Amino acid sequence: MTTERIPTSEEANVEVILGQEDQGVDIRKERLDDVSKIFGDLSLPLMKGSKVPEMTAKTDPLTVYLARLNYVEPLPAEKQQELAERFVEHGDLNAAKMLILTNLRLVVKLAREYQRRWTNLLDLIQEGNVGLSEAVKRYDPYRGVKFTSYAQYWIRAMILNYLMNHLHPVKIGSSRAGRKLFYNLKKTRRQLIKKGHEPTPQLIADYLDVDPKEVVRVAAQLDAPPVFLDAQAPGHEKTTVGELMESDTIDPESACAEYDLSSQIRDAIESFGANIEDDRERAIWHERMIAEEPKSLVSLGDEWGVSKERIRQVEVQIRENFKQYLLGRLGDDVQIDWLESLG
Structure with missing residues (x-):
């Protein structure tokens, strides 16, 4: 598969739309050299030969985003290593941008693994992109680990942190033990069962070095299905679950009596x-x-x-x-x- 490197820079007024077919694109070499001298290498490896899907105003943002990413070709590990070294040694922001842009598809791949737990994939992708940016800042290219392997850790961490804070109405990760259980409870249960043990709260607590009460609390929230306040209450035709919940505010009769x-x-x-x-x-x-x-x-x-x-x-x-x-x-x-x- 052949690639063409097209510079992207608003300052130089070089307009590039990811997903546009390479037809009628005529950029002079002199202009490319000028952009490279001023801003460094801002080009992206774009794939050729793919058919551009028809986009309209009604096309959902996720479809547009994924369609554009399909035209960015991933870089080989050697090129990513080179870019990481440029960023660490010289503070080259263009190299950091290239690392991020060419690994956005990796974020999408990992975000899809958690889509079953969250309906909005774009939210997960957004959090994963934050993790990718954090990985670029923290990556040490001299420790013998590929950038993509290191980046996966931060991408997953940010997605899981988002799920932990937004998936359940009651926040689970308010303590160190809560965060540890959110990430490891199900995996620990599988490991204990595989070893022939009953995954009791006490055994899980000993395995993860947490309080058994925390195991019971977090397990009750993770195992129970979500309850929607606007859902129909069982045994009621026109009453929602939220309407049957006891309010934490003072009732009108008590308020009237207190005022009197x-x-x-x-x-x-x-x-x-x-x-x-x-x-x-x-x-x-x-x-x-x-x-x-x-x-x-x-x-x-x-x-x-x-x-x-x-x-x-x-x-x-x-x-x-x-x-x-x-x-x-x-x-x-x-x-x-x-x-x-x-x-």
């Missing part, structure tokens, strides 16, 4: 303050006891020419008087948490 009680307490506070005859006690009530920014005992003592201890004693007596006043208005059966601290 708070209104009565506000009225009692205003009425009690209006009935205080002593000027000093009235000042302590309004300026310290119910004020948003209460004055200190010292400042009130200075204003009234007494010690802060005397102000505190008067405040205690006012609290006791208000407690009795409030119980008289609302009844002895009223249950208010802060009422116990009064007096």
Whole structure:
């Protein structure tokens, strides 16, 4: 199969559309040399001879993406090694871009392995592309490992991390043990069964060095089928599962009762303050006891020419008087948490 190297660069206004047949393409050699001098080697190895599928505005994005990738020819391991060395030794971003673009098909291949667990393949491809970019940054070309072998680790890791955080309504990977079980639970079960052991939570926990409670928790989420809140509830014709779930907010009746009680307490506070005859006690009530920014005992003592201890004693007596006043208005059966601290 023959290839033609076509430069890609928006700055040089060289327009290349992946998937376009090599018909009527006439790019002068001088222009290629100019682009190479300015931006380095930005060319992609494009396959020839394939028929271009007809694309319309209604064509789904996945089809368009895969069709374009079919025209990018993978590079041999030797060329990828050369590009990796250029990036590590000289910081050549063009070499890094080439490594990424020519391995996008590898991402698609690996993403398809997990498609059965997620309906949107493009989401998995996107996460895998992030892993591929991370692999380019971290790859050491001098350790005797092919770039594609190393990149697979990062591509799978990013896809699995995405699935772990988005596949289940309840997040599984919130702890180190949860992440370990997400990746290894099913594999560990198979290994234990192969060795003739019953994969109990305790045995799995010992095998993976995690808490047995974590095994039970994660297994319950991984083994159970997903529940859709908008699905029809069993035994109900027009009721969804979500409508039967208990809300964590206060119900209307309780909210109404709390509002009514708070209104009565506000009225009692205003009425009690209006009935205080002593000027000093009235000042302590309004300026310290119910004020948003209460004055200190010292400042009130200075204003009234007494010690802060005397102000505190008067405040205690006012609290006791208000407690009795409030119980008289609302009844002895009223249950208010802060009422116990009064007096």
